[in-house]
Amino acid sequence: MAQVIDDFAQTIQLDQLWSDPYPIYRRLRATQPVAWVPAANRYLVTRHADIAYLEKHPDIFSAAESPSLMTRVMGHTMLRKDGAEHLRERKAAEPAVRPRIVKQRWTPVFQRIADELIDGFLERGEADLFTDYAAPLAARSLAAVLGLAEVAGADLEEWSQAMMDGNGNYGDDPAVWQRADAAARGVENAVDAAIERLTAHPDDSVISAMLHAEDPLSHQSIRDNLKMFIGGGLNEPRDATLVGTYALLTHPEQRAAVDADPGRFKDVFEETVRWVAPIGMYPRQTTVETELGGVILPAGARLGIVLASANRDESVFTDPDAFDINRTNRVHLAFGGGPHYCLGTWIGRAQVGAVSMPTLLRRLPNLRLDETVPVRWGGWVFRGLLNLPVRWDA
Amino acid sequence: MPKITFVQPDGTESALDVDAGTTVMMAALAASVEGILAECGGNAMCATCHVVVVDPTRPGLPPVSDDEDEMLDCTASPRKEGSRLSCQLPVTEELDGLVVRLPEEQM
Ligand code: FES
Numbered sequence: 458m459a460q461v462i463d464d465f466a467q468t469i470q471l472d473q474l475w476s477d478p479y480p481i482y483r484r485l486r487a488t489q490p491v492a493w494v495p496a497a498n499r500y501l502v503t504r505h506a507d508i509a510y511l512e513k514h515p516d517i518f519s520a521a522e523s524p525s526l527m528t529r530v531m532g533h534t535m536l537r538k539d540g541a542e543h544l545r546e547r548k549a550a551e552p553a554v555r556p557r558i559v560k561q562r563w564t565p566v567f568q569r570i571a572d573e574l575i576d577g578f579l580e581r582g583e584a585d586l587f588t589d590y591a592a593p594l595a596a597r598s599l600a601a602v603l604g605l606a607e608v609a610g611a612d613l614e615e616w617s618q619a620m621m622d623g624n625g626n627y628g629d630d631p632a633v634w635q636r637a638d639a640a641a642r643g644v645e646n647a648v649d650a651a652i653e654r655l656t657a658h659p660d661d662s663v664i665s666a667m668l669h670a671e672d673p674l675s676h677q678s679i680r681d682n683l684k685m686f687i688g689g690g691l692n693e694p695r696d697a698t699l700v701g702t703y704a705l706l707t708h709p710e711q712r713a714a715v716d717a718d719p720g721r722f723k724d725v726f727e728e729t730v731r732w733v734a735p736i737g738m739y740p741r742q743t744t745v746e747t748e749l750g751g752v753i754l755p756a757g758a759r760l761g762i763v764l765a766s767a768n769r770d771e772s773v774f775t776d777p778d779a780f781d782i783n784r785t786n787r788v789h790l791a792f793g794g795g796p797h798y799c800l801g802t803w804i805g806r807a808q809v810g811a812v813s814m815p816t817l818l819r820r821l822p823n824l825r826l827d828e829t830v831p832v833r834w835g836g837w838v839f840r841g842l843l844n845l846p847v848r849w850d851a
Numbered sequence: 852m853p854k855i856t857f858v859q860p861d862g863t864e865s866a867l868d869v870d871a872g873t874t875v876m877m878a879a880l881a882a883s884v885e886g887i888l889a890e891c892g893g894n895a896m897c898a899t900c901h902v903v904v905v906d907p908t909r910p911g912l913p914p915v916s917d918d919e920d921e922m923l924d925c926t927a928s929p930r931k932e933g934s935r936l937s938c939q940l941p942v943t944e945e946l947d948g949l950v951v952r953l954p955e956e957q958m
Contacts, residue, residue: 513880513892551896557921727958787958788888798891803925 466492466501474837478737479778482766491750498627499740499759500752505770505790507750508762511741512794515539518741520797522759525740530623530637531688532681536797543796546682549670553602553663556803562661563602563804567812570597575820582851583827587699587844591813595695598808603686604651604662612647613687616640620688625838641684648683652676693735694805696841698813701729703845704780705818706826711782712818719815724782726810730768731789732780737765737840739793764790765840821849853947857884857902860955869942875951876900876938886953893938895919899958900937901926902951907933911945928954 466489469481474497482503485492490504502508511518521539528537535546552558571594578584596610596617605613623637648664655665663686667674674682705712705725715721743758754760767790769777774786792799799805818824826832827846835843852868855878869878879887879900891897895918904912912935915923919939923930937951 513889515892547894555896555918555921556925789958792890792897794890795892796894798894798897800896802896 465489466494469494469496471496471837475835477834478765478837478840479769482763482769483771486766486770491752491754494761497761499761500754501738501761501763501766502749503763503766503770504750505767505773508764508767508790509794511749511760511762512790515795515797517744517747518760519744520741522740522742526626527624527685527688530620530641531684532641532677534681534685536685536689539796545672546667546674546678547796547800549667549672549674550663550682550800551666552670553661553666554800554804558661559803559807563598564807564811566601567594567598567808568816570594570601571812571816572820575816579820580851583846583848585844585846586702586817587695587842590817591695591698591845592691594698594813595691595693595808598694598804599687599690602663602804603683603690604655604660604664605647605683607650608647612643613691616643617687617691620644620684621692621839624688644684644687645680648680649676652679689736690801692839692841693801694808694813696733696735696839697726697729697805697809699842699845700733700735701725701809701814702817703826703832703842704729704732705814706824706847708780711780714782715815715818719819721782722810722815723806725814726806727787727789728780728782728784729809730791730805731774731784731787732768733840734765734768734789734791735839735841736791736793737836738763738838762793764793765837821847823850825849853942853944853949855942855946856948856950857886858905858950858952859886860953871942871944873942874938875902875940875942875946875949876936878942879937884953886957887937888957889938891938895922895936895939898922898925898927898936901928901954901957902935902937902940903931903954904933904935905950905952909949911943911947911949913939913941915939926954927956927958 485503491500491502494501519539521537525537535543574590578589593610596613600606600608600613619636619640622633626633651664659665659669667679738761741760741762743754745756747754771777792802827848830846833843855869856864856866858864867882876889888899890899919936923934
């Protein structure tokens with residue numbers, strides 16, 4: 458008897474995911490919520506409920522993926538550790554990124570950087586907000602929080618991109634390894650200089666917190682974790698700034714609502730990271746045979762946890778593809794969950810929700826898209842705008 | 852076994868018999884009590900396990916730590932007298948009879 462097998466997952470190509478993953482996720486959620494996708498070489502998990510469940514069971518769904526390209530590029534960072542080992546490193550970094558210090562110490566720094574960048578192009582009347590604003594703002598802010606204030610934003614941008622490309626170097630391209638290794642060395646040198654300075658003169662930064670923690674981290678562990686923070690801490694605030702600003706510029710009623718009540722930027726931020734989650738997918742690996750979403754997974758199965766899809770799950774969010782700051786249900790998973798819950802959550806909320814977006818809209822009169830240059834989107838593991846051409850009345 | 856009661860904003864109650872040694876947050880998750888998100892897994896970093904203790908002067912409640920205090924200023928529903936992070940409340944025999952209200956919103 459002929460059997461028709463609908464194995465849509467087999468046909469998915471990475472370039473399709475890169476250009477627009479959302480229609481693919483919609484179909485996976487409906488028909489194959491836990492699906493082996495050969496092109497990604499892992500099972501993609503796409504439903505909100507399954508992801509919320511697995512985030513509560515880190516003993517079964519381990520972050521210590523092996524082999525891991527990330528470990529090859531960055532060494533042993535907390536992002537690929539579980540249990541007590543992970544918690545120790547995380548706790549050492551936390552004092553630098555908790556809400557109170559973010560508000561008192563870092564938000565004024567973000568504000569100064571944002572204003573300086575805008576001062577630099579205000580008269581011009583036009584800009585690409587990616588290269589002129591969001592990327593340098595994210596880089597310089599990250600440098601300050603980490604304790605690398607003397608490092609140029611442009612260096613940080615290059616290191617971040619080079620290491621990220623290494624993390625995704627599934628094709629084993631030697632040129633990519635070379636650039637990633639050079640970036641990793643650049644970070645190590647900068648961190649070593651910071652360690653020397655901060656050992657004698659502690660401050661509020663992440664490196665200082667790790668050095669002076671009750672249970673201080675080794676210098677090697679600080680170096681490795683700093684590679685992770687630089688590789689993974691720059692694109693999210695950058696992308697959220699761009700996507701949120703784009704969303705407001707293309708939804709005039711919602712923009713009017715935030716103009717009338719700047720307190721609503723909080724809602725804009727949460728809806729932005731729900732709508733287009735900056736981290737679209739992260740890896741996990743099963744430690745034992747287990748069942749997830751009706752599928753039996755063997756021990757050692759490699760999974761891709763698709764936060765971008767959970768955030769558009771129609772069983773949780775009404776009209777999930779629409780950008781809507783007035784949603785009442787906002788249980789998005791953009792920050793992940795469980796022990797690896799995003800360490801930069803409060804930094805992101807402040808940098809983007811309280812500084813980068815509000816400052817732009819306040820300071821650039823009649824800010825609008827430059828209709829002559831199309832905006833471009835890209836990515837699925839990390840997704841965002843690749844440019845944001847705008848004009849204003851100068 | 853200590854008994855802990857969760858009261859939803861609409862007044863619905865669930866009374867759980869909980870083993871000592873867990874936390875109020877873990878007990879709520881294990882019983883799928885609605886309204887506890889606990890996104891950070893009990894790390895005092897997310898403020899989505901917010902509850903309001905009905906009798907904050909009762910015995911068995913540990914003092915609010917600095918980390919918990921700062922996070923309680925970040926809750927989605929406004930902080931009240933008796934507001935706590937349920938992940939920072941260890942269940943002990945002394946806590947038997949605890950009643951907590953769930954806030955309207957966690958995010
Ligand atoms: S679970 Fe996150 S603060 Fe309690």
